Amino acid sequence: MPTSSERFHFETQGYLVLENFLTPEHTQRLLAALDGAVQRRRAKQPAGHKAVWPPKGPADLTHVNGAKSTRILNLLEDDALFQALLDWPALVPYLHAFCNQEPHYHASDAIVEDPVDFANRVDGWHLDGSDNGYRNMPGQIPLFQLKVGYYLTDMTQPWRGNLTLVPGSHLARAELSKEDREKREFFPGALQVCAPAGSAILFHNAVWHTAAPYHPGQPGRQMLYYGYEHPWMLANMAHWGYSKAFYNEKLTPAQHRYFHGFVFDPPEWRMS
Numbered sequence: 001m002p003t004s005s006e007r008f009h010f011e012t013q014g015y016l017v018l019e020n021f022l023t024p025e026h027t028q029r030l031l032a033a034l035d036g037a038v039q040r041r042r043a044k045q046p047a048g049h050k051a052v053w054p055p056k057g058p059a060d061l062t063h064v065n066g067a068k069s070t071r072i073l074n075l076l077e078d079d080a081l082f083q084a085l086l087d088w089p090a091l092v093p094y095l096h097a098f099c100n101q102e103p104h105y106h107a108s109d110a111i112v113e114d115p116v117d118f119a120n121r122v123d124g125w126h127l128d129g130s131d132n133g134y135r136n137m138p139g140q141i142p143l144f145q146l147k148v149g150y151y152l153t154d155m156t157q158p159w160r161g162n163l164t165l166v167p168g169s170h171l172a173r174a175e176l177s178k179e180d181r182e183k184r185e186f187f188p189g190a191l192q193v194c195a196p197a198g199s200a201i202l203f204h205n206a207v208w209h210t211a212a213p214y215h216p217g218q219p220g221r222q223m224l225y226y227g228y229e230h231p232w233m234l235a236n237m238a239h240w241g242y243s244k245a246f247y248n249e250k251l252t253p254a255q256h257r258y259f260h261g262f263v264f265d266p267p268e269w270r271m272s
Helices: 004-013 026-042 080-083 094-100 131-136 237-241 242-249
Strands: 015-018 063-066 068-074 105-114 145-151 161-164 200-204 209-211 223-229
Touching: 004 015, 004 094, 026 063, 026 080, 026 105, 026 145, 026 223, 080 223, 105 237
Parallel strands: none
Antiparallel strands: 015 200, 063 068, 068 105, 105 223, 145 200, 145 223, 161 209
16 A cells, blocks of 8 residues: 555645556566557558547557657557556555545556657646646646556656656646746746656646656657546546457456446446
8 A cells, every 4th residue: 555655745746756666577568569559550640640539440549740759549458568557456556545446547648759759849738637637627626537657768867758747736726827838948846757667657637747858869758648537437538449349358357347337338337
């Protein structure tokens, strides 16, 4: 279970870094799986393709940015290793402690970036979640979505596309100013998450965050993102991007609990 200090840090700062959460061997296998998924998806889409809804197949849910940079949406069906991370045993206690005893899957994606393609990245500070980050809710935004990021490449140094956030900003009622959101050299209080490959970063949906720019000579990044939410929330439209075979044949019985019952055929009763 999370320690009391980990709970305190997450509740007050809005994020938690778990270094070396995945073994080096596991991380390397995930990198190989991601390389294969990128090659398969890019082979079916032209340069510059953006994800489209509703998708006709997994390849439609792909952003092709430049010669190498790729973002894959709806990752679980691309490889059994990605599916296994959905309810990775070491992660489940954190999902229970920070999100819900019956957490539901929200979405997943993978990011592969070549710095050349993002030399002029707009910083893009944002919150996560539907309705523009649940910003139409009055007052402080609750935890509706727990994000989990996995660094698959070394990110111990800054300015290499690191996840960058404002600690404690999930407790703020004020909006981050447009001027601050557009600053390329980050304002005081912004923190680049520097951690080795295999690290997991958990953060609150209302934490202001972005990706750091790349400084010259820095390598690109590869990482995975998984999102979890409460079981009473409306299913993300991403759920309709998976095949019936994925739901009915590939998911384990335990993984069924991470989805609304109506995605299965026949539907499963989920009120217990």
